[in-house]
Amino acid sequence: MEEFIDVKGEDCGLRESIKRTLNGENVSADVDYRGHIFSIHYHPLKNERGEVTGAAVVTNDVTIQRQAERLAVSEQSAIKVAHMKSEFLSTMSHEIRTPLNGIIGMSELLAETKMDEDQAKYLTIIQNSGSHLLTLINDILDYSKIDSGKLVLEKRDFNIVALLESTASLFSQKFLSKDLKVSLIVDQNLTDLTITADEGRITQILINLVSNAIKFTPASGSISIRVVPLSKKEVYILREDKNSMKRRLAAQLKNEIVLSENAGAPRVIESDAGLLIEEAIASNEPVHVLFIVKDTGIGISKDTEERLFSPFFQALGTNRKFGGTGLGLSICKKLSELMKGDIGVVSKEGEGSLFWFELPLQINPVSVT
Numbered sequence: 001m002e003e004f005i006d007v008k009g010e011d012c013g014l015r016e017s018i019k020r021t022l023n024g025e026n027v028s029a030d031v032d033y034r035g036h037i038f039s040i041h042y043h044p045l046k047n048e049r050g051e052v053t054g055a056a057v058v059t060n061d062v063t064i065q066r067q068a069e070r071l072a073v074s075e076q077s078a079i080k081v082a083h084m085k086s087e088f089l090s091t092m093s094h095e096i097r098t099p100l101n102g103i104i105g106m107s108e109l110l111a112e113t114k115m116d117e118d119q120a121k122y123l124t125i126i127q128n129s130g131s132h133l134l135t136l137i138n139d140i141l142d143y144s145k146i147d148s149g150k151l152v153l154e155k156r157d158f159n160i161v162a163l164l165e166s167t168a169s170l171f172s173q174k175f176l177s178k179d180l181k182v183s184l185i186v187d188q189n190l191t192d193l194t195i196t197a198d199e200g201r202i203t204q205i206l207i208n209l210v211s212n213a214i215k216f217t218p219a220s221g222s223i224s225i226r227v228v229p230l231s232k233k234e235v236y237i238l239r240e241d242k243n244s245m246k247r248r249l250a251a252q253l254k255n256e257i258v259l260s261e262n263a264g265a266p267r268v269i270e271s272d273a274g275l276l277i278e279e280a281i282a283s284n285e286p287v288h289v290l291f292i293v294k295d296t297g298i299g300i301s302k303d304t305e306e307r308l309f310s311p312f313f314q315a316l317g318t319n320r321k322f323g324g325t326g327l328g329l330s331i332c333k334k335l336s337e338l339m340k341g342d343i344g345v346v347s348k349e350g351e352g353s354l355f356w357f358e359l360p361l362q363i364n365p366v367s368v369t
């Protein structure tokens, strides 16, 4: 008691607590003393006539417990603030999109009217800025929607080969103009399957990865998009032993030779994955499918690899040279996680990058094609 009084120059409420206890009250209080937190319980001791004759005091050092509780509270409020931020962004982006669509629509109509050369030049700048802003707003909207847990996945039946072909066809002009060799590779066991999942969101991840590959690969380089099923063991390695899987993928980054030189129909590769797909269908379990987008572009330094998937992160000099906002990969990560999958990268600076994502996909045993 004396010590408590000495240290703080006050009695940390002890006198008051004892007084209340001697008046017959049960008292509990935390006392902060020399960097430790003590939980003190005071119980009145009574004689057979019910008169208080003393007090029993029980003390516990609860420093660690209280620190954990405070941490949990500050974590909770940090999560709350982050969600409020997402919600604000989501509302704002939505509000901005409406007038922006008006500007873009009107500038399209204006482009069809008679203009002199200067006016046409200015209008092109308005249109380019408008569409850039729209992409940015859509990305922010997507990001905040996923972040605030508002994105609902849709389920639709689709075929992976068709998805791959239609995604690649979106970029055919860009592949040509940069003279990029492109190969689409699909495991033979996936070609005829009907998958039930959110086709649009899977396509969105692929589009982000492929447009990065195009953006960061100099002219005449090559890009390959590969889709293969994974065995349970491979999924385990991918999720639990990232380094070992990274070594495997790194070997692929080095060794794979690009065979086909246009995006046309995918090259079908043989494998013995048929059994694992049959087993998945029989037990109504999802098949884990690995998507790989590999390029021979500028690559990524080891120290930035981990941060690529954070929102607004761009490697040094990237924004100045290539534009963009640094949201693409963070959206891909959020989407992969939402679909209970995973995403990662293996890269070597100056040689190229291999981005992968893996998703557990439900197979529809009844073909709809």
Ligand SMILES: Nc1ncnc2c1ncn2[C@@H]1O[C@H](COP(=O)(O)OP(=O)(O)OP(=O)(O)O)[C@@H](O)[C@H]1O
Pocket: 139, 208, 212, 213, 216, 295, 297, 298, 299, 300, 308, 313, 314, 315, 316, 318, 319, 323, 324, 325, 326, 327, 328, 329, 330, 353
């Ligand atoms: N294939 C790649 N090769 C080399 N660097 C890459 C590749 N893909 C991504 N990066 C690096 O990761 C950063 C983040 O990519 P992300 O797709 O999130 O953003 P961005 O492409 O810069 O902009 P946005 O996608 O929002 O238009 C890029 O700025 C770039 O530094």
Ligand SMILES: [Mg+2]
Pocket: 208, 211, 212, 324, 327, 328, 329
């Ligand atoms: Mg991008």
